[in-house]
Amino acid sequence: MSDATTADTAKNPSRPEAVLAADGTPLKKSLNRALRRQKIRALMLIAPLLLFVLISFVAPIGDMLFRSVENQIVSETLPRTVVALKEWDEASGEPPSEQVYQALYRDMFISVERKEHTRVGQRLNYETTGISSLFRKSGRKMDDIAEPYEDLILDVDKGWKTPERWATLYDSAGTSLPAFTSAYEAFVETMTEDGKDPATTKPWEMFYSELYDDIATGDAAGYNGPLSAELAAVTNAVQGFAAPSFADAFTEIEEDWADHEVWGTIKVYAPRFTPGYFLTSIDMQLGPDGIEAQPEEKQIxxxxxxxxxxxxxxxxxxxxxxxxxxxxxxxxxxxxxxxxxxxxxxxxxxxxxxxxxxxxxxxxxxxxxxxxxxxxxxxxxxxxxxxxxxxxxxxxxxxxxxxxxxxxxxxxxxxxxxxxxxxxxxxxxxxxxxxxxxxxxxxxxxxxxxxxxxxxxxxxxxxxxxxxxxxxxxxxxxxxxxxxxxxxxxxxxxxxxxxxxxxxxxxxxxxxxxxxxxxxxxxxx
Amino acid sequence: MSQLPPYATVGQRAWYYGFRVICAFIFFFLIAPILVIIPLSFNAENFFTYTPGMLRLDPEAYSLKHYRDFLTNPEWTSAVWNSVRIAPMATLLSVSLGTLAAVGLSQSHVPGRRAIMAILISPMIVPLIISATGMYFFYSKINIVGTYWGVVLAHTVLGIPFVIITVTATLVGFDKSLTRAAANMGADPVTTFFRVQMPLILPGVISGGLFAFITSFDEVVVVLFIGSAELQTLPWQMFTGLREQISPTILAAATILVAISIGLLTTVEILRRRSERLRGMSPG
Missing domain, CATH: 1.10.3720.10 (MetI-like)
Structure with missing residues (x-):
């Protein structure tokens, strides 16, 4: 007889000895075990189907529910812009600062190279009509914004045209060229995804503007690598150069870039999750001032x-x-x-x-x-x-x-x-x-x-x-x-x-x- | 009121017959649309309606040309082939998994039985468009959209509730002492299942299978979303045909499908009666 049963009997002296099953274990315990075995057997029979339904049916439904609030595309495609826009106050009615436009230029350039700008444009177009074409048209003009910087640097030294030069610069930059390093990393990532070799592919025009930025902010002064002489030559040329404003460049491409409504939309839809789709489903929308009704013609x-x-x-x-x-x-x-x-x-x-x-x-x-x-x-x-x-x-x-x-x-x-x-x-x-x-x-x-x-x-x-x-x-x-x-x-x-x-x-x-x-x-x- | 007593008043008589006429109309409403398309499928013209010649019963106005088109046009034959390839595989999967689970669910102590049942039945309740949307998103993530197995997987899930419902219903009437008797005589659980339990619940399993088959064979929403051009099934072909109204070959296809459903209905009815008879025979 097991100890537990002895203790049990000792506690209740008036109760008769526990009933035993054929193998000597108490009947209660033995029944419990049989019941448990039965339960497990039943669950084992159900498990394959339950698992099957959970994977091929319940998971897809869950995925759909997730998609109804998910909104990663904006913050993933325009990460710098989203951060820079935090400072901007849409209530002012003014377009955002030069920093925001510069961040937008960086994000746009990279996303154009990755062919992602039309998708984010389309996403924002669901909320404010016209953004899709704004992104599409501006996407073609990103090289133009980089052009003045390209001319500036190439006038100094044609050697900057070669991919090897930029690769060497990246390898030796350390922390001295933050803007360029970040651009080059995006370049490498994109090339690897496309199956190209970054060391031999034509460099992005964006490198010129980023290198200029590093020099203009004085960060480049900390550089001491094999390209110090070449960099010094560029630094000399930069002294007399009046950089065009990114805000002007963008508004020249498309006037809508000065429109605070466009910026408001980008800011409102920057978070990774949004109730926007649900609001649209009930004819509402998320405006800069909170939830409001959709315009009459869109209420369907x-x-x-x-x-x-x-x-x-x-x-x-x-x-x-x-x-x-x-x-x-x-x-x-x-x-x-x-x-x-x-x-x-x-x-x-x-x-x-x-x-x-x-x-x-x-x-x-x-x-x-x-x-x-x-x-x-x-x-x-x-x-x-x-x-x-x-x-x-x-x-x-x-x-x-x-x-x-x-x-x-x-x-x-x-x-x-x-x-x-x-x-x-x-x-x-x-x-x-x-x-x-x-x-x-x-x-x-x-x-x-x-x-x-x-x-x-x-x-x-x-x-x-x-x-x-x-x-x-x-x-x-x-x-x-x-x-x-x-x-x-x-x-x-x-x-x-x-x-x-x-x-x-x-x-x-x-x-x-x-x-x-x-x-x-x-x-x- | 099932039988009119001899002392019924005129009003009662009028209501008695009037009610039957109303019911006759409703039965007519149920069945007429299905019957109407059968003669139309023999139309010699490419019209979706009866031609004067057809109404005169002119043999010239009737032809088998739509059937010939159905049997020779590669669009239709490949659609039939795809349906025939997908439905049996989906049926096989849902019947084997479903029967196993139904046997498990019919045990006397199943923790969370109600919740499990609710999950297993849900593919029947959730609107197809939602299932299709979710599957489209999720299946494209795991790269099985547009593949044979993707469609089979989706159709298997949609057929499962029918198998579960019919098989558990059959198992309710199953006498458990029979399995105990088999075990007592030395049969192991697998032998007991295949030699004792399976033959008795077979009618339920087969009719569940037929439901699963027709679900897959008839399914169009999900296949529209997760199928591909090479996987066009018969209902898909009919759906696009109806939307663009290409040819009355649809009506020939529909007539053939009606013949198949009559066959299925007869089988299910025979099985149901057999199952009821077997249940009546078993003690308890």
Whole structure:
């Protein structure tokens, strides 16, 4: 017998000796061990699938949520500008200082070489229109800004044209040439990424301006390496040189660089994470003075969310209206007949979504079957053909048809459990047909309505294919906008934010469904 | 009201028949759109509607040309081939992983059962567009966008909830004393699973597999995002065809798909009845 059991028995002298299993261990312990083993076995069976779903499904969803707030591109592409802009006060209404323009020049030059400036331009363009072209146009002119410095230094010594000279300078610079060193490091990194050898590739024009900067600030005085003589010659030439201002150079390329709104946008979107995409999703924006409403013509998302919700409600409502009588009939007919009629519900359920959508396209078109039929029987004239497609009507009709089985099946399974004797009892107590139905039958069928409605609603607010094909512009949902941002406008952050909001709504409903029906009770077919 | 009593009043009679007429209309609404496209797929013209000749039942107005196009046009044949290549692999994966997990979930003591279940069912609940968005971002990070295995992976996940639901539902009716009896007679767990448990839950596993198959075979949103031009599946081809309205070959494809769904529906129904019969036979 183990010590623990002895102690236990000693504490409770009145209790009889613990029951032992066949191998001599106390029964309680042995049972616990068996239970634990059972739990571990069950988890081992589940683990592969759980891991699989976590990696290939939950992780992607997490990635999407992350992207909806992520905004590293600005601070990664324009690191110096972002730091320099911290000093600038946008409320002043003035363009920022010369240091900021110089930082911008350095960042822009490097990002142009790395072909990243258009991407950051595009990112900022989502917030202030025009920045994309501003970045694109300015990108081509960066060499021009460097030109005066290039001319200055090359006039002294043509030897600065060779890559070897700059490589030697970098190797021997130590800490004496901070601006140049930083530029050269960016150069090496870019070349390595492109698979080129920095020691033999044409040097960047930026080196001239950076070397000038190091000399002008006096840092270069600390240099004592093999190129001291060459550097001294350049230093001599620099004495009489009036450096052009970076601010002027930029505003000469594009006037918008003097616009404090552009700078405000860069400053507001400098942090690594931003609520900007979420604000856009609810028709707001992050201005320099905090959160404000989008300009009127850009407010489309609230309308779209509202439309998605309203149309989903209408679809759910029509499904209840059409599904309830059918489910009632199926639940009350003799088994043989109802099984046969059930096929009419299950066949659409099993038929490809694309097939059903194409069927509705065929039926609803202006030259389609329904219009032809109506013209033929003379209800409408040939000119007065009904417009039933490429609008909200088309989406509602087609989606009601597609989602109706998801309403009928849960309703049917609930109605089957309602004993018909209750109705008879109500009637024999003097209730009219209506009272018997409304006071006795209907309340018992409410769980079915609830289950079916949540299911249909969840499915319909995320629908993409059917609205895309029969919805035109007035009948599309938020999902279509998400798809548009992913494949056409490439504003992935906004797509992720819209998706996250939609996901939150769906998960809330999923939770409600779990509470009301229980996910274990979902039935298929 | 399932049967009209002989003493029913006129109003009751009217309501009785009226109700049935309403239901007939709803059934018509459910089934007519699917049936309407079948004759249209034999249209001799390139129209999406009935021609006067078709309405006169003129044999000249009917032809098999859209079917010929479907079977010979490389765009459609390669789409069919891609679907046939992807769906069975995704089904196989989701059925094997899903059945294993369903057996685990049906044990009596599973810690966090509800949460695990919620995660495993979620691919069915989360809107496809969101799954597609997330997968597009994440799969492009690990460089499997546009590859066969990327699409298979995505379709496997989407099929899993169906397998879990059908197999756990079948396991609810499974008599656990049978596995104990097998163990008692000296069978190890693997033998017990394959010789005793599997044959009894097979109907559930197969219908789960059919659901997974149709999910993959029918799926278009995710494949639009993470597929590539070489991986165009049949639904993708139909979707682009519908958007640009190229040819009524879509209707031929649709008719063939309807025939396949009738086949699948019949199989699932037969399996369900067999499973119910087996369950009825087992004691307890």
């Amino acid at each position: 998302y609230i309308t779209l969310f509202k439309r998605t919700l309203i149309m989903s409600l209408v679809i759910t409502g029509s499904c209840i209206l059409l599904g309830y009588p059918v489910a009632w009939l199926l639940a009350n007919l003799p088994m043989r007949v109802s099984n046969l009629l059930m096929i009419l519900v299950l066949l659409p359920f099993w038929t490809s979504l694309l097939v059903r959508t194409s069927a509705w396209k065929v039926l609803l078109q202006q030259q389609g079957v329904i219009n032809d039929l109506l013209v033929w029987i003379g209800l409408i004239s040939d000119e007065g053909r009904l417009v039933m497609i490429n609008n909200a009507t088309g989406t509602i009709i087609a989606m009601t048809h597609i989602l109706l089985p998801f309403m009928i099946l849960p309703l049917y399974s609930v109605m089957q459990t309602i004993p018909p004797t209750y109705l008879r009892a109500a009637k024999s107590l003097g209730a009219t047909n209506w009272t018997a139905f409304w006071r006795v039958y209907f309340p018992q069928s409410v769980p079915g309505i609830g289950a079916g409605s949540i299911l249909v609603f969840i499915l319909s607010i995320g629908y993409y294919i059917t609205p895309e094909i029969v919805g035109g512009t007035k009948g599309v949902f938020i999902s279509n906008r998400i798809a548009y941002h992913i494949s056409s406008s490439l504003n992935w952050g906004l797509a992720a934010a819209l998706g996250s909001i939609l996901l939150a709504v769906v998960l809330l409903l999923y939770w409600a469904y779990d509470k009301i029906v229980g996910i274990d009770n979902v039935k298929l077919g």
